[in-house]
Amino acid sequence: MPDVASEAQADRAGALDWVGMDGIEMPVLLTGSGDHVQRTSARVAAYVNLHRADARGIHMSRLYLHVDRHLSAEPLTPASLRRLLRDFLDSHAGLSDRASLRVRFDHFVRRAALASEHSGWRSYPVEIAARMDGTEFRVELTIEVQYSSTCPASAALSRQLIQDRFTTDFADGKSVGRDEVLAWLGSEQGIVATPHSQRSTAKVRVKLAPGFDFPIVDIIDLVEDALQTPVQTAVKREDEQAFALRNGQNLMFCEDAARRIQHALDADERIADFWLRASHHESLHPHDAVAVATKGVASGYGAADPSA
Template sequence: MHSHENTARLMPDVAHQAQPHLAGALDWVGMDGIEVPVRFDAGDGDVQRASAQVGAFVNLTRPDKRGIHMSRLYLLVDEHLSKRTLDAAMIEGLLGAFLESHKDLADRARISIRFDQLVRRAALRSANSGWRAYPVSIEASLGADGFRMELGTEVVYSSTCPASAALSRQLIQDQFAKDFAEDAALDRAAVLAWLGSEQGIVATPHAQRSVARLLVRFDKDAPVNLIALLDRVEQALGTPVQTAVKREDEQAFALANGGNLMFCEDAARRIQRALDADATIADFYVRLEHQESLHPHDAVAYASKGVPGGFGSGDCT
């Protein structure tokens, strides 16, 4: 009867069998869609556990080698991500372990991590609160040019069109002129009743659900504070979507929409100004999408920090 050691020796490993007719270095080789739990502190001290999808890769510098050791990458992902809290130092250490496990094959490593983070959000007026799930993506790489890491997320908000608001106000003025004769004395109670009626508010501006997709690179040694980033962007926009909503909250949201009329260009500049003011952010890239209720197409704007060679240097994506 064979021992375990003898059985292992008999197992074939065709990955070590060179194929000279297919020789060549490869940019990236690895696995995508690895399912693993992650632990993440969004910035409030509450370490949450989430189900993540992970991509783990190294380059293949040896043209004469058929493949990499994918099982090594998988086991390192499991060891680091399922047991330790996600932060820049841990991810840099994980990428270093990728390279150490492939020191004869690779000199660059990268990882992508995607999951949803639940954040508690207070209602606008009432004492209620509810959960919002924000998508989180982390992309990181390690090589001769050093360690780089980027955080991606999304903010969903309401945007009311300024042009539509102006046109609606004009129609309300026209209706007022029809209902109240120019030479008649105005009765305050009658005007108040008219303003509270459907007859008085004959037109409303169109609003739409909108999405700000953010990609941020933090300064070296700065904490990855997701909640601070979300707060800054949502406060700049003024109308993030809500969770628990009573009538007083809905009315407050209507008031916020009326006080935050914006084209997609306005929203992009608001976020640009807010992120520019954050000293912990080295670079950022934002895509704004207003999912039109008037048109079948969307209104879109892009903004970046403007760092030479940074996020905004490439084409729109």
């Protein structure tokens, strides 16, 4: 059968940085605790460059068949992705010397409630990106975690308003009994102001040290443990009260959140480099408050765009 993609077109010659497919629907395999393998649905982007200027195109079907054969048959690991990209290049010998792959999926984790016996599922967006330039291979893991952030400044201003109301309601020199104060603290009149809090997002991109597989749940746990206020699933009143207590004990500007995550990532030997972005989706403002931190070693993360 004719293959017009292989025909040279001298009048339209030119090398191309990347050619391939995006949004490929593909099941992928992930290794969990106890070597349990689970299957999840993903969207895959597969590319090679086209360095031969006179070649009209690449072999798209070869990319798809390699993706299908590798990703649906073996768990995602740095080693398996390296083999897949090597197959991309071997099947495009003479046309390409760079290959890249991006796999996006939601990873579900069962989470226990804070106080009750209930639990529920949390979905975490995950992206794995791999690239091969000749024989040089690199891979990155990106995870998003949602959490609650209560503004320290708003908390301080609220406390001041409560003190002002107490001064108004209980005149100087008047004896106040414990039960009266206790009742006042439990009333809307007493707690006249509350600090604002908002749902927030931590986006973490890490480069793993050689020899480690993808520690997806471990990194999620690391970030949530550092922040202490991840969003919840099944919630009864006792869980909501426990969540309010955690927020009150973990007041955070976006800078505080970024530094907490930064210190946690710095302490993990599996992480050779990282970039992180803490975004507080303000309830006070129509814009986000954002802080970015990096480890900033040879990968160039130190120059990362904060809007990434």
